[in-house]
Amino acid sequence: MKFMKSIRTVTAVAALCLAATTVAQAQNYKIAFIARAQADSFAAWLANGIMDEVKKYPDMTVDVMDSQADDAKENAFIENAVANKYDLIIVQPNNGEAQRPYVEQAVKDGVKVITTNARIKDIPGSSSVDADPYEQAAVNARLALEQIPQGANVVVLNGPSGNMHADMRRDAWQKEFFDKRSDVKIVGEQIAHWNKEEAMRFMEDWVQANDKIDAIVSMNDNMAAGALEVIKDDPKFENILAYGVDGTAEAMLLIQSGKMTSTALQNAYDLAAKNISVAHDLLTGKITQIDTDIDCPLVTKDNVAEFIEIHKKSGAIK
Amino acid sequence: MNNLMTREKWQTIKSRYSIYLVLIAMIIVCNLLSPNFLSARNISNISVQISVTTILAFGETILIIGGLLDLSCGSVLALAGVLSVYVFKETGSLSLAFAVGLIVGVLCNFVNGILVRRFNIPAFIATLAMMTVARGIALLFTKGQNIYQIGDYVWFGQGSIGFIPIPVLFMIIIGILTWYILGHTSFGRSLYAVGGNEEAARASGINVGRIKVGAYLINGVFVGLAGIILMARTNVGAPNSGQGYEFEALTAAIIGGTSFSGGLGTAGGTLAGAFIVGFLNNIMNLAGVDSYLQQVIKGAIIALAVGYDMWAKVNRTRKTLGAAKLPTERKEARA
Numbered sequence: 116m117k118f119m120k121s122i123r124t125v126t127a128v129a130a131l132c133l134a135a136t137t138v139a140q141a142q143n144y145k146i147a148f149i150a151r152a153q154a155d156s157f158a159a160w161l162a163n164g165i166m167d168e169v170k171k172y173p174d175m176t177v178d179v180m181d182s183q184a185d186d187a188k189e190n191a192f193i194e195n196a197v198a199n200k201y202d203l204i205i206v207q208p209n210n211g212e213a214q215r216p217y218v219e220q221a222v223k224d225g226v227k228v229i230t231t232n233a234r235i236k237d238i239p240g241s242s243s244v245d246a247d248p249y250e251q252a253a254v255n256a257r258l259a260l261e262q263i264p265q266g267a268n269v270v271v272l273n274g275p276s277g278n279m280h281a282d283m284r285r286d287a288w289q290k291e292f293f294d295k296r297s298d299v300k301i302v303g304e305q306i307a308h309w310n311k312e313e314a315m316r317f318m319e320d321w322v323q324a325n326d327k328i329d330a331i332v333s334m335n336d337n338m339a340a341g342a343l344e345v346i347k348d349d350p351k352f353e354n355i356l357a358y359g360v361d362g363t364a365e366a367m368l369l370i371q372s373g374k375m376t377s378t379a380l381q382n383a384y385d386l387a388a389k390n391i392s393v394a395h396d397l398l399t400g401k402i403t404q405i406d407t408d409i410d411c412p413l414v415t416k417d418n419v420a421e422f423i424e425i426h427k428k429s430g431a432i433k
Numbered sequence: 434m435n436n437l438m439t440r441e442k443w444q445t446i447k448s449r450y451s452i453y454l455v456l457i458a459m460i461i462v463c464n465l466l467s468p469n470f471l472s473a474r475n476i477s478n479i480s481v482q483i484s485v486t487t488i489l490a491f492g493e494t495i496l497i498i499g500g501l502l503d504l505s506c507g508s509v510l511a512l513a514g515v516l517s518v519y520v521f522k523e524t525g526s527l528s529l530a531f532a533v534g535l536i537v538g539v540l541c542n543f544v545n546g547i548l549v550r551r552f553n554i555p556a557f558i559a560t561l562a563m564m565t566v567a568r569g570i571a572l573l574f575t576k577g578q579n580i581y582q583i584g585d586y587v588w589f590g591q592g593s594i595g596f597i598p599i600p601v602l603f604m605i606i607i608g609i610l611t612w613y614i615l616g617h618t619s620f621g622r623s624l625y626a627v628g629g630n631e632e633a634a635r636a637s638g639i640n641v642g643r644i645k646v647g648a649y650l651i652n653g654v655f656v657g658l659a660g661i662i663l664m665a666r667t668n669v670g671a672p673n674s675g676q677g678y679e680f681e682a683l684t685a686a687i688i689g690g691t692s693f694s695g696g697l698g699t700a701g702g703t704l705a706g707a708f709i710v711g712f713l714n715n716i717m718n719l720a721g722v723d724s725y726l727q728q729v730i731k732g733a734i735i736a737l738a739v740g741y742d743m744w745a746k747v748n749r750t751r752k753t754l755g756a757a758k759l760p761t762e763r764k765e766a767r768a
Contacts, residue, residue: 156673
């Protein structure tokens with residue numbers, strides 16, 4: 116009798132523990148954010164945004180993993196996240212096509228996956244949150260159509276070839292601007308790998324070879340800022356136009372001071388907030404799949420003040 | 434007889450100064466390709482552009498001569514640079530920021546030296562580890578974000594004294610310092626001995642460990658300074674800057690005739706190597722050569738330049754050996 120009572124007590128305690136654990140598990144969704152490269156300032160901004168945003172959801176936790184711009188590392192992180200039973204994986208691909216089979220396998224294994232910045236298209240069952248890279252460049256190109264003078268000389272700074280955002284932004288400039296403005300001459304075009312110092316070196320050489328450069332067309336803000344750094348004290352280039360993409364703190368300050376013409380904001384906070392809210396909706400069963408984009412507003416001197424606030428919030432501008 | 438003397442003289446010049454001949458040939462070709470090439474502004478631009486990697490290359494030269502190397506210089510440069518910028522933003526003191534940059538460079542390289550000396554870790558592995566650690570600390574400290582609005586700090590990278598840009602001035606000073614250390618100090622002589630044959634150097638009473646740590650400490654000063662210049666030049670404290678700079682620095686040193694097997698190399702050769710790469714980049718940009726093609730041409734010309742330099746040196750060695758053997762061979766023939 117006493118033995119049966121003990122058995123009942125132990126069973127009851129075990130059942131209680133199990134129930135408590137189940138409840139706790141149900142209330143704590145584990146998310147893996149597999150970042151492209153923490154050394155990439157936008158990726159770091161996004162990761163910081165995701166860590167801040169998830170604090171608003173007490174039932175979710177995020178672990179950030181750094182792929183260090185290496186496909187093999189990123190793919191291994193995806194496999195490890197599946198093996199470690201994460202409830203959802205957010206993948207910021209280093210190279211979408213290289214990560215595709217691993218994301219497909221994760222979906223097959225029943226893990227929810229969001230691809231972001233840039234999305235990996237056409238994977239049934241996965242979701243995506245992104246900004247449209249074509250549109251980011253196109254908003255600048257449409258403005259440039261009105262601003263860049265007839266017969267202008269321009270220089271073009273590209274991102275790494277094969278990178279989806281780099282290629283699509285360049286494509287947008289071609290279709291929305293260069294194809295429509297045959298009078299404009301490209302006097303220099305190089306790949307500066309999103310890098311400010313590399314862009315400076317190219318610009319230093321271009322100003323030697325060309326007395327007249329009317330505009331800098333850059334696929335990101337960092338390279339545009341590098342080119343502007345070279346000519347900032349040169350009266351010959353006082354009225355140069357400069358276009359970028361990303362909306363970095365530096366670009367905002369340059370636009371505010373009148374040195375840079377425009378950029379399209381790719382707001383990492385918006386991207387982080389949307390990723391986390393989509394993740395929550397997927398995990399709680401509110402939705403089963405979604406492909407969504409954040410806005411990419413054009414930033415010019417007229418509206419830059421409101422966007423500077425974003426960077427003040429992040430501490431990048433004091 | 435006179436003709437023979439002149440020919441021998443020319444052969445000596447050709448073999449000893451082959452890398453400078455390559456450099457002169459390059460200047461002539463570049464000048465033909467672009468009328469802007471030899472303009473004062475272009476030469477000043479190139480000098481500024483190569484200043485950071487050349488300062489790093491001087492450090493690598495010292496290390497390679499001693500049979501060492503530094504793969505961490507790109508990452509340590511970033512760490513030293515961002516900490517220096519941070520200190521400037523917090524205190525407004527240029528001298529303090531400058532000192533912090535140098536101290537960080539020296540400390541990281543002191544650790545490199547200790548790992549190599551005390552724990553006998555190969556320089557390749559020790560500095561590879563430091564490369565990861567230093568980059569990690571830089572990213573951790575800044576949370577991966579750039580530090581903007583660096584104010585007067587830009588003077589280190591964009592200022593000038595008279596007509597000489599500050600980065601070029603630093604490059605010249607470091608070049609002279611390297612030349613002096615290597616050629617006119619007992620440390621320099623010991624370094625060549627250690628790199629040429631470590632065991633023989635030890636047997637002759639040289640404190641090999643101290644020489645190795647010393648070489649890393651000097652490299653640390655150079656790396657810290659390069660970090661300060663790069664951040665100032667780009668007007669931003671960027672924790673992800675300097676990636677791949679270790680290879681650019683090694684390239685300049687190797688093109689300049691520094692032997693990877695140790696014991697050989699000069700400051701002048703490294704400077705020439707850095708200018709060869711700088712001229713090459715510059716002329717291809719001025720001529721509007723496609724990005725992908727630039728990489729192919731650069732690789733091919735580097736291989737050609739080093740190939741010619743090696744061929745000229747081997748030729749000289751063969752001739753020296755041939756001359757030395759000749760009397761012996763004659764004696765053998767007589768016998």
